[in-house]
Amino acid sequence: MTILSVSGAKGAADIAREDAVAFQMTLANSVKLSGKGLHSGRETVVEIYPAPENTGIVFRHGLHMVSGIASNVIDTSRGTTIGFNGFRVLTVEHLMAALRGSGVDNAYVEVVGGETPALDGSAAPYMDAIGSVGLVEQDAERRCFTLTEPICVRRKDSFILAVPASEMSITYVMDYDHPMIGSQTSAYVLGKGDFAKEIAPARTFVLYEEVAGLLDRELAKGGNLDNVIVIWPDRMSSALRFPDELVRHKVMDIVGDLALVGGIVNAEILAVRSGHALNIEFAKQVLRGVGSAKRAPRAREATG
Ligand SMILES: [Zn+2]
Numbered sequence: 001m002t003i004l005s006v007s008g009a010k011g012a013a014d015i016a017r018e019d020a021v022a023f024q025m026t027l028a029n030s031v032k033l034s035g036k037g038l039h040s041g042r043e044t045v046v047e048i049y050p051a052p053e054n055t056g057i058v059f060r061h062g063l064h065m066v067s068g069i070a071s072n073v074i075d076t077s078r079g080t081t082i083g084f085n086g087f088r089v090l091t092v093e094h095l096m097a098a099l100r101g102s103g104v105d106n107a108y109v110e111v112v113g114g115e116t117p118a119l120d121g122s123a124a125p126y127m128d129a130i131g132s133v134g135l136v137e138q139d140a141e142r143r144c145f146t147l148t149e150p151i152c153v154r155r156k157d158s159f160i161l162a163v164p165a166s167e168m169s170i171t172y173v174m175d176y177d178h179p180m181i182g183s184q185t186s187a188y189v190l191g192k193g194d195f196a197k198e199i200a201p202a203r204t205f206v207l208y209e210e211v212a213g214l215l216d217r218e219l220a221k222g223g224n225l226d227n228v229i230v231i232w233p234d235r236m237s238s239a240l241r242f243p244d245e246l247v248r249h250k251v252m253d254i255v256g257d258l259a260l261v262g263g264i265v266n267a268e269i270l271a272v273r274s275g276h277a278l279n280i281e282f283a284k285q286v287l288r289g290v291g292s293a294k295r296a297p298r299a300r301e302a303t304g
Contacts, residue, residue: 022142024105026050029133033125037115038204038228039079039090041221044113046095048130051106053140056262057099059089059109068096068109070260070283076276078219080257090115093276094204097256098126101195103135105142105263121203121227123252127196143263145286151267153282158274160282162267167191168258172250173272178207180231184247190255190264199255201241202248205229254279261286 027050034045051058057068064087066072075081079091089109095116099107101123119125147164154160168190175183188199206220206228214220220228229245230237242248250271257279258265265286271279 022144024053024138024140024142025103025135026052026055026106026138027104027130027133028136031129031133033117033119033129035117035119036222036224036227037090037113038118038121038222039219040113040115042113042115044111044115044117046112046116047110048095048099049108049110050136051108053106053138055106055108057096057104057107057109057259059092059111061087061111061114067262068092068260069262070257070280070287073260073280073284076280077217078214078276080260080276080280082260088114091118092116092260093253093256094119094123095126095256096259097252098123098130098200100190100255100259100264101200101252102127102130104130106138115222118204118222118227121205121229122249123200123256124196127200131196144266145261145263145290146266147286147289151282151285151289153278153285155278155281158272158278160269160271160274160278162265162269162282165266165268168264168266168269170251170254170269170271172247172254172274173270174247174250175273178231179233180236181246184244186244186247186251188251188255195255199248199252202245202252203227203229203241204249205231205236205246208232250274258283258286261290 027048030047030049032047037044059066059068066082066084066087072082072084073080074083080093081088081090082092089111147162150163152159152161171187173185208230225237254271257276261283
């Protein structure tokens with residue numbers, strides 16, 4: 001059973017697409033951002049450097065390093081944490097979304113403090129920083145994963161269904177039994193709309209009744225009204241940037257989590273009530289599909 005075809009990577013299987021091939025990109029120069037980590041509460045610094053073709057996104061500190069790949073995700077409690085050999089980086093999803101949304105395929109991310117800075121709770125400051133230095137095109141083709149059959153992952157009443165498509169589109173459905181939220185839907189096609197204006201500015205949020213529980217679990221220690229929208233039953237802590245800012249943030253989280261496949265997933269994706277755990281499970285399934293596609297290229301050629 002072939003779940004995916006993969007294009008762009010060295011030695012990968014044949015391409016199943018006919019659209020124009022895109023080339024990998026990296027930053028033209030380094031950028032530096034700092035601030036409190038949302039969960040650790042520590043002062044954190046990230047410096048994002050250009051990296052050679054086929055590096056992917058690599059987080060490092062001193063001699064430690066970990067690739068921004070779903071198989072390195074070690075925790076998904078209210079954020080996506082990657083780790084390897086004792087080195088861990090918390091809350092990578094907004095930075096990953098900004099890199100993907102900006103078109104960055106390769107970068108070294110030097111991390112001080114073990115977490116990315118929360119900044120204003122969105123991906124916009126990362127996008128702005130990357131945009132301020134610009135990108136350079138590299139010699140290798142961008143890595144794309146094109147589904148050849150549907151994938152569905154589910155967990156309780158949440159699911160992600162992805163069907164083959166020639167580009168990545170995401171429809172997110174959130175459904176909260178909460179008077180300030182209720183049901184909201186947002187859709188985005190990567191590369192078509194203006195990610196920097198439409199999705200990246202959407203901030204993270206928390207229900208007021210969840211705050212004490214998060215703090216008990218040593219989470220959200222760096223959260224404050226400048227980097228999180230707090231939602232009470234009858235009000236929110238700040239005016240929203242979009243009427244549907246909350247569900248746009250969910251789209252941004254998926255873009256960031258799915259960037260951890262190390263390329264672009266060409267699929268029409270419907271995500272209903274999914275969070276980081278399910279997003280990462282989906283990304284891992286895509287990577288497992290790539291593994292099987294690579295293992296059986298001859299079989300596919302024979303039947304193709
Ligand atoms: Zn988020």
